[in-house]
Amino acid sequence: MSRLGTIARRTFLIGSVAIAGGVAFGVYMARRPHPNPLAAGLAEGEATFNPWVKIDADGITLITPHSDVGQGVRHMQAMLIAEEMDLDPGQFTTDFGPPDPAYWNRAFSEEGAPFMSRDDSWGAETARTVVGYVVKIFGIQATGGSTAVADSFDKLREAGAVARETLKLAAAQRSGVPVANLTTAGAAVTLPDGTQIAYTDLAAEAAALDPVTDVTLRDPSEWRLIGKPQRRLDIVEKSTGTATYGIDLALDGMVHATVRFNPRQGGALNGYDASAAEAMRGVQKILPVTNGVAVIADNTWRAFQAADAIEYDWAEAPYPAEQDDHWAALSASFTEDRLDDEWRHEGDVPAALAAADPIEAEYRAPYVAHAPLEPLNALILVTDARVDIWAGHQIPRTVEDMVAGITGHDVADVHFHNQYAGGSFGHRLEFENIRYAAEIGAQMKDTPVKLTFSREEDFAHDYPRQIAMARGAGAVTDGAVTTYDLSIASPSPIASQMPRAGFPAPPGPDMQIVAGAWNMPYKIDNLRVRAYRAPELAPVSSWRSVGASHAGFFAEGFLDELIHAAGRDPLEARIGMCDYDVARKVLEAVGEMSNWGSELGAGRGRGVAFVSSFGTPTAEVVEVTATEDGIKIDRVFVAADVGRVVDPVNFENHVQGAVVWGLGHAMNCEITYADGMAEQSNYDWHEAMRLYQCPEIVVRGLENQPKIRGIGEPPVPPAAPALANAIFAATGQRLREMPFNKFVEFV
Amino acid sequence: MQLTVNGTTHEVDVEDDMPLLWVLRDVLGITGVKYGCGIAQCGACTVHIDGVAERSCQIAAADLDGPVTTIEGLGTPDALHAVQQAWIEHQVAQCGYCQSGQIMNAAAFLAETPDPTDDDIDDAMSGNLCRCGTYPRIRAAVKSAAASLRGA
Numbered sequence: 039m040s041r042l043g044t045i046a047r048r049t050f051l052i053g054s055v056a057i058a059g060g061v062a063f064g065v066y067m068a069r070r071p072h073p074n075p076l077a078a079g080l081a082e083g084e085a086t087f088n089p090w091v092k093i094d095a096d097g098i099t100l101i102t103p104h105s106d107v108g109q110g111v112r113h114m115q116a117m118l119i120a121e122e123m124d125l126d127p128g129q130f131t132t133d134f135g136p137p138d139p140a141y142w143n144r145a146f147s148e149e150g151a152p153f154m155s156r157d158d159s160w161g162a163e164t165a166r167t168v169v170g171y172v173v174k175i176f177g178i179q180a181t182g183g184s185t186a187v188a189d190s191f192d193k194l195r196e197a198g199a200v201a202r203e204t205l206k207l208a209a210a211q212r213s214g215v216p217v218a219n220l221t222t223a224g225a226a227v228t229l230p231d232g233t234q235i236a237y238t239d240l241a242a243e244a245a246a247l248d249p250v251t252d253v254t255l256r257d258p259s260e261w262r263l264i265g266k267p268q269r270r271l272d273i274v275e276k277s278t279g280t281a282t283y284g285i286d287l288a289l290d291g292m293v294h295a296t297v298r299f300n301p302r303q304g305g306a307l308n309g310y311d312a313s314a315a316e317a318m319r320g321v322q323k324i325l326p327v328t329n330g331v332a333v334i335a336d337n338t339w340r341a342f343q344a345a346d347a348i349e350y351d352w353a354e355a356p357y358p359a360e361q362d363d364h365w366a367a368l369s370a371s372f373t374e375d376r377l378d379d380e381w382r383h384e385g386d387v388p389a390a391l392a393a394a395d396p397i398e399a400e401y402r403a404p405y406v407a408h409a410p411l412e413p414l415n416a417l418i419l420v421t422d423a424r425v426d427i428w429a430g431h432q433i434p435r436t437v438e439d440m441v442a443g444i445t446g447h448d449v450a451d452v453h454f455h456n457q458y459a460g461g462s463f464g465h466r467l468e469f470e471n472i473r474y475a476a477e478i479g480a481q482m483k484d485t486p487v488k489l490t491f492s493r494e495e496d497f498a499h500d501y502p503r504q505i506a507m508a509r510g511a512g513a514v515t516d517g518a519v520t521t522y523d524l525s526i527a528s529p530s531p532i533a534s535q536m537p538r539a540g541f542p543a544p545p546g547p548d549m550q551i552v553a554g555a556w557n558m559p560y561k562i563d564n565l566r567v568r569a570y571r572a573p574e575l576a577p578v579s580s581w582r583s584v585g586a587s588h589a590g591f592f593a594e595g596f597l598d599e600l601i602h603a604a605g606r607d608p609l610e611a612r613i614g615m616c617d618y619d620v621a622r623k624v625l626e627a628v629g630e631m632s633n634w635g636s637e638l639g640a641g642r643g644r645g646v647a648f649v650s651s652f653g654t655p656t657a658e659v660v661e662v663t664a665t666e667d668g669i670k671i672d673r674v675f676v677a678a679d680v681g682r683v684v685d686p687v688n689f690e691n692h693v694q695g696a697v698v699w700g701l702g703h704a705m706n707c708e709i710t711y712a713d714g715m716a717e718q719s720n721y722d723w724h725e726a727m728r729l730y731q732c733p734e735i736v737v738r739g740l741e742n743q744p745k746i747r748g749i750g751e752p753p754v755p756p757a758a759p760a761l762a763n764a765i766f767a768a769t770g771q772r773l774r775e776m777p778f779n780k781f782v783e784f785v
Numbered sequence: 786m787q788l789t790v791n792g793t794t795h796e797v798d799v800e801d802d803m804p805l806l807w808v809l810r811d812v813l814g815i816t817g818v819k820y821g822c823g824i825a826q827c828g829a830c831t832v833h834i835d836g837v838a839e840r841s842c843q844i845a846a847a848d849l850d851g852p853v854t855t856i857e858g859l860g861t862p863d864a865l866h867a868v869q870q871a872w873i874e875h876q877v878a879q880c881g882y883c884q885s886g887q888i889m890n891a892a893a894f895l896a897e898t899p900d901p902t903d904d905d906i907d908d909a910m911s912g913n914l915c916r917c918g919t920y921p922r923i924r925a926a927v928k929s930a931a932a933s934l935r936g937a
């Protein structure tokens with residue numbers, strides 16, 4: 039299909055989703071703002087100017103609705119408001135806020151539309167606008183897809199500016215001084231004579247005013263906080279054991295629960311014998327739950343012990359029981375009827391391959407677990423009148439919908455209280471803790487129950503990253519890569535995940551199958567990227583960087599093979615083929631940082647990879663040494679362009695963490711199925727990187743691209759191919775399958 | 786049985802084989818100590834027993850033979866231990882869930898090894914998993930803490 043035809047069809051698909059989903063309500067509805075949820079519960083003398091700022095005589099509260107799973111977004115959101123409101127740390131408190139449509143995620147439209155992020159054509163921008171309408175009308179409040187900064191950057195600065203100008207207006211009315219002569223600093227309005235009126239002192243008067251919405255945002259040259267190294271608001275509590283996570287909460291009269299449900303995920307529980315468990319100390323109840331049982335006890339350990347003592351008869355898995363059959367399903371998916379989409383085709387690939395002696399290779403990426411360190415948990419209290427549930431979760435409104443559906447309450451009577459999460463990496467987009475807490479709570483009315491998953495139970499239901507396979511074919515001519523053909527088969531992570539969240543699987547192709555591959559910024563005469571949708575196998579879920587975590591590895595590993603065959607330098611060749619300015623600068627930066635081309639010495643090697651995911655072009659160079667004890671990763675250099683680095687300290691920490699994540703899992707992690715169950719049940723079999731293996735990681739943030747982008751996920755995809763390419767440079771051994779420790783030893 | 790935690794003695798009625806981790810968290814309500822794996826793989830549950838770093842998920846209540854210090858007893862937001870101070874300076878934490886264990890492990894290690902080499906640090910700190918990947922900052926913070934403890 040022609041490129042224009044492809045675009046038209048995709049736009050149409052998006053359009054039909056949008057119409058089915060509510061754009062039929064009209065542009066008026068799409069433009070109308072959601073009401074401010076803070077306005078409802080205001081006390082006398084309390085003011086709110088928008089859904090993010092609340093103020094009274096006692097203090098200033100900033101609402102930070104994006105979920106903090108460790109990425110520091112509570113801090114980031116507060117700082118964006120504080121920048122414009124002239125607040126300093128210590129002059130406000132923060133609150134995750136009530137789940138509400140007003141907190142819909144503006145940035146979802148960027149990745150939700152099936153266009154390259156660099157594409158600013160009419161078709162692409164229209165599709166983004168339409169997707170944005172759907173997200174807004176449905177009030178989709180979610181943290182994910184590396185969108186928190188992109189969603190917040192303008193919105194929260196505006197919220198801060200509106201609050202500031204409204205408080206200035208209140209001060210003008212009180213003092214008789216025109217607004218133009220007033221300034222603000224340190225949570226106060228300053229009069230020309232130097233008198234300061236604290237914002238808190240103005241709250242009651244500001245409450246009576248209509249918010250001033252015609253505001254001008256500060257020029258970047260005036261920023262006090264943005265772009266400067268900052269001290270995270272949560273750093274003291276997270277260094278003193280005083281931060282409270284969902285798993286730490288307690289209420290008076292609380293009991294403890296754990297669950298066991300069929301580790302053959304989705305399979306039923308045929309029967310069980312709990313007679314031994316019932317007699318154990320502290321065990322209060324054994325309750326039926328979907329496909330399993332819950333144990334209620336007076337502490338977590340006793341609940342775990344009792345759950346271990348129950349004998350279960352689990353039904354078969356609704357997917358192939360053995361891992362080999364999962365691979366076989368992928369292998370059989372490269373067929374015409376499984377073609378999900380031909381995402382890109384330039385030149386004439388079939389003709390070029392027919393005329394050449396093609397270079398061919400097959401690549402694989404396994405299932406991998408998220409396994410954040412805080413196991414799944416939730417605290418719930420169900421009464422006749424209402425439900426309160428506390429947990430760390432990334433889709434708060436869906437939590438409330440789901441609980442209401444289980445307990446039978448009106449959703450307005452379900453109150454979700456979001457918590458700090460001990461990591462997520464995509465795990466807290468799933469709902470097992472929520473669902474089971476609700477099922478238990480409904481059977482334990484008036485008693486607070488804290489549900490904690492054992493680590494093993496958490497692993498059994500991790501909903502790992504999708505498995506994927508790629509077939510590459512290519513040709514080189516006269517020292518140049520002239521043909522590049524990549525076909526990727528995987529189950530759709532989105533189709534697996536969405537129904538569990540209560541949403542229909544979206545129609546049309548799943549871009550995640552080829553994310554990070556189809557959008558490679560290279561001009562190659564004959565270039566084709568195709569996605570094949572494998573049948574759904576084990577249930578899978580978004581894993582930090584989602585599709586790009588496999589597709590980026592395939593794309594950049596295979597490209598490296600072709601560049602090598604062409605006899606070219608891996609970095610020079612990439613820069614030479616690069617047709618996107620922003621991407622080229624990222625490649626050039628990482629070359630300069632790593633002193634690419636300098637002599638490394640015997641047994642050492644460098645590899646480079648570039649992947650753009652979530653709109654952030656990211657390049658990495660990995661340096662390794664082949665030692666007698668195995669491969670040692672010495673250093674990693676990372677350059678990424680996010681348009682604007684909001685906090686350089688957190689930026690660096692995040693990039694380093696993402697590199698550790700990408701390398702560690704590429705080195706030694708996989709989830710495999712036997713007898714329908716994941717064979718890895720704890721960190722001893724799914725270790726990822728430990729400190730002694732961690733290389734030095736040098737980071738540079740670039741600011742050349744026009745849009746603000748996220749950094750939570752984009753440094754993950756290039757890590758694996760850069761490592762594989764470095765190992766090839768050092769040893770001559772090509773790694774085409776993760777985890778790499780199946781083929782090489784690591785120190 | 787009796788146990789002393791952060792200087793306070795408690796009387797608890799628990800099974801002999803109940804891990805110290807759960808006695809601390811669920812019986813005494815001391816939650817700075819974290820559950821991550823339960824099988825000695827992650828180190829999130831690290832406490833000091835008589836000054837030695839131990840994995841509280843592996844210590845049966847009946848085997849406890851000394852006073853316990855948890856992160857809450859090491860230092861507080863108003864009176865930070867040098868290791869916590871360094872952790873704050875270097876802004877180590879992301880989700881922070883592993884950091885109680887990391888800090889307790891580092892504090893015990895530096896008490897024994899005041900002037901560690903890079904290899905010493907790698908050896909001592911590699912039993913503690915950080916899923917968020919804060920290792921580069923952990924290394925830097927351990928070095929700063931060592932220097933400040935030596936200077937103090």
Ligand code: FES
Nearest residue numbers: 822823825828842
């Ligand atoms: S919980 Fe004790 S080592 Fe993981």
Ligand code: FES
Nearest residue numbers: 881883915916917
């Ligand atoms: S900071 Fe999240 S596990 Fe270490």
